[in-house]
Amino acid sequence: MTSERAEGRRPDGVDDATVRAVGALTEALETTERARGRLYDFHQLTGSADAKLGEAAKLLHEAGHVELADRLERELVGRNVVTGRWTFQLVEEYDDGYYEAFRGWERAVREELLGGARHVAEAEMKGRNTTPGEPGQDLNP
Template sequence: MAIDDDTPGADLSDCEVEALHEVELGLEWLRRAHGKLVEFHHNTGHAMEHLDEAETLLRESGHEDLADEIRKRHLPRGVVDDHRWSYDVLESFEDDFMADVTAFAEHTRTDLADGRRHVAERRQEREWKRQARGEK
């Protein structure tokens, strides 16, 4: 049921508002996933720094074979398929999937609600304020 006022998106059906809200929630969860990928990228970098230091210490303590294994096998290696580094994974997520879903969310918001964000929350806010004033 549409709400009668001039707020952008007020003419939307409940189903349209719910669909728009689900798109917004999907994008918000992707933003959380993005943050975890940034954390993954940084954690991987720190791990590699420790391995780099371990190589130096192993070499200094006479363990050339172990130091060589770190230098030749582990440090140059990617985290996916042996050639994609963590920054590659992060960039692919940002530039492809995240960008596509973000553009879709913006397009949906424009088509349904004149670009207005958080239409479902705005409806809830109006309802709670109405109730607080004692209106039915």
């Protein structure tokens, strides 16, 4: 089988342990990317729920339940999800803090140890698991 290593992704002199370690760091970042997506889901779902809550309060008001509707609007519509923050603020703090630091570290480690090459372990796995000449088994586009 052909190896992606021959394609030049792995810099000369980089050992397997380093490739595995950087691969583990990249995989951790990928998991963080998934978590970030869930945070954006939370942000959008919470905003959508708050808009629906406002509509429910309006309907309660129209149905003659004025005091209950007013209390609902006053006490729950637009409420902070955590002390002092709406979900957009959680997203911004996550992005600007933990997420940006994580991305920076992953990039810095790749730059220092692999010359910036991405997905070296996966590229080499593709090289090992590809059957030359078979349809859909091309190494490169």
